[in-house]
Amino acid sequence: MTKLELSALQYVSQGLTYAEIGQRTGYSQVSVQKAVIRVLRKLNARNRAHAVFLACQAGILNPKHRHGDHAGFIAHQRRGEDPWECRLGCPEGERAYRRERRAARRKADEAWRGAVANLTEAS
Known part of the structure; x- marks a missing residue:
C-alpha cells in the first residue's frame, strides 16, 4: 500500500x-x-x-483504537472540542451523549402522549 x-x-x-x-x-x-x-x-x-x-x-490499522464516530463524538463537537483528540473512546463523553439522547426521547414521548391525549379528549 x-x-x-x-x-x-x-x-x-x-x-x-x-x-x-x-x-x-x-x-x-x-x-x-x-x-x-x-x-x-x-x-x-x-x-x-x-x-x-x-x-x-x-493489522493495517490498530483495532484497539476506535475508528470513526462514537457516541461522545457529537458531545465533543457541541462543546467545541476536537473529537479526534479522544483516543480512548471517551466514556464520559459517551455517557453525556446517551443521557442527552434519553432526555430528548423522553421529551418527544411526553409530547406524543400529550398530543394523543388531546386527540382522544377532543373526540
Missing part, C-alpha cells in the same frame, strides 16, 4: 471526507478518491467502512 493510500485509509477511519483528507495530505480531492478506490480494491472491500474493518483485521 502506498503512503497516500495508507494515509487516506487512516483518515477515512476517522470519518473525514475526500476534501478534508486532500487538505491534510496536500493532494487533490480526486487523487484521494482514487487512492481510496485502490484501497477498496486491494482489501476487496465493499465500501469505506468495510475497508476500515478489514484493515483492522489485517
Whole structure:
C-alpha cells in the first residue's frame, strides 16, 4: 500500500471526507478518491467502512483504537472540542451523549402522549 493510500485509509477511519483528507495530505480531492478506490480494491472491500474493518483485521490499522464516530463524538463537537483528540473512546463523553439522547426521547414521548391525549379528549 502506498503512503497516500495508507494515509487516506487512516483518515477515512476517522470519518473525514475526500476534501478534508486532500487538505491534510496536500493532494487533490480526486487523487484521494482514487487512492481510496485502490484501497477498496486491494482489501476487496465493499465500501469505506468495510475497508476500515478489514484493515483492522489485517493489522493495517490498530483495532484497539476506535475508528470513526462514537457516541461522545457529537458531545465533543457541541462543546467545541476536537473529537479526534479522544483516543480512548471517551466514556464520559459517551455517557453525556446517551443521557442527552434519553432526555430528548423522553421529551418527544411526553409530547406524543400529550398530543394523543388531546386527540382522544377532543373526540
